[in-house]
Amino acid sequence: MTDAQIFAQLHKLTPADAVAYLQKRGQLAVTYGWQDLWHEEHARQFTISRLTRADLLSSLQEMITKSVDGNLGRRDFERDAQKLLTDAGWWGTKEVIDPATGEILKTRFDAQRLKLIFDTNTRNAYAAGQWERAQRTxxxxxxxxxxxxxxxxxxxxxxxxxxxxxxxxxxxxxxxxxxxxxxxxxxxxxxxxxxxxxxxxxxxxxxxxxxxxxxxxxxxxxxxxxxxxxxxxxxxxxxxNAGRAREAALQRLVQNKLTTLDAPLGAALWQSVQAELAATQLAECQAMVARVSSDKRANGQMLLVHTVDAQTQQALAAQGVRLDNAAVLLRDTEVMHALRDSKVARGAAVPENVLADLPNHLPGAAVYLDTVNNTLVYAMSLPGQVGKVVVRVNYSEKGRLGAERMKITANHVATAGIIQASDLLAARYVRMK
Known part of the structure; x- marks a missing residue:
């Protein structure tokens, strides 16, 4: 039994799920440091640091996939990979030029490096496959x-x-x-x-x-x-989580797309993918709130937590407010502000678990247009009180989407807190939904 098959047996996992993960990594990426691909980027791209030839990357990826599928063991992989790299002049120490800096970098392919490449890729593949299996069972x-x-x-x-x-x-x-x-x-x-x-x-x-x-x-x-x-x-x-990486990558793609589409098209796009991405959207929001709560720090991370539906868009248009796009984004900076100690102490803060579950709360909330501040107010029915989430419309905010920092025009959560239900009867608030 090969090492790959032993590892699969330990996880009580058939290789098929792991193979499927490897096959999904259809893009080849030339990188000059292992830090160049971060987290879910590995779910879409296969790379070996400083191996700058795409044909060699493709061949090594194919060998690893065969190993996980049981057609090769690690010793077979190491033998075939060494021959491939030797024939191509890549065995031993090699110098490459980083195009971003012009710096000459050294890389070395030897038996120890091949072992690390094999073990890291196969273990991540089995971890991803096991997660897929766990969702089914x-x-x-x-x-x-x-x-x-x-x-x-x-x-x-x-x-x-x-x-x-x-x-x-x-x-x-x-x-x-x-x-x-x-x-x-x-x-x-x-x-x-x-x-x-x-x-x-x-x-x-x-x-x-x-x-x-x-x-x-x-x-x-x-x-x-x-x-x-x-x-x-x-x-x-x-x-x-390598198994959730595909959904996270798709979430990023949809999130980016929503900020570039007209609002009606964005709402339609989200409706078409909501069933597949809702769990990932919720999990990422929960993780961000948990991190900010324990760490008391923010780094500008932005997440899609809601998409303004067609009914609300039409009601806004009737009030002369047309959205640039349908995306509602939440930054960890605003989460930290909403959870700050002084706000909690005076009972004005939305409970932490509500912030963590915003993707579940916002779709069913009553929506008002604050005509004084030109903001959307989502009023959520909470036990014994009414929570509010204030959203700036068509607003530009700087933050991180995945690993990339950028300035995005969308509808951004400005703050969250508690509101008296009677306050919403004021003339400044016009019910949208």
């Missing part, structure tokens, strides 16, 4: 449990995560779905409802049913100069 097995190695080589943080057992929809899995670093040997097993209720693992050890606090640290990406936030215990570049 979560009616009977709705939980995941981390199993770490119990030896002297395991990272302390990974040992602490051993037996953490959480619902598959928990935001923890957005950043902690194994592998969580280079050469990480942790894995995840799916847990049934009955097993979870018993609360014991097959070894008799108790399950840890509470998610640990995620501590974020600054990490400087020396390729881009950008300071990024990375969860403690996770190597930079691994703090994402």
């Amino acid at each position: 979560k009616f009977t097995h709705p939980y995941g449990r981390i199993i770490s190695k119990d030896d002297g080589r395991v990272r302390p943080e990974h040992r602490a995560w051993h037996n953490i057992t959480l619902p598959l929809d928990h935001v923890f899995w957005l950043t902690h779905w194994c592998p969580n670093g280079w050469k990480c040997r942790c894995r995840i097993v799916l847990v049934s409802k009955a097993e979870y209720e018993r609360g014991l693992t097959p070894t008799g050890a108790p399950m840890k049913k509470d998610a640990p606090d995620i501590i974020w640290r600054d990490w400087l990406n020396r390729r881009t100069g950008e300071v990024q936030r990375v969860p403690a215990g996770i190597d930079p570049g691994f703090g994402y």
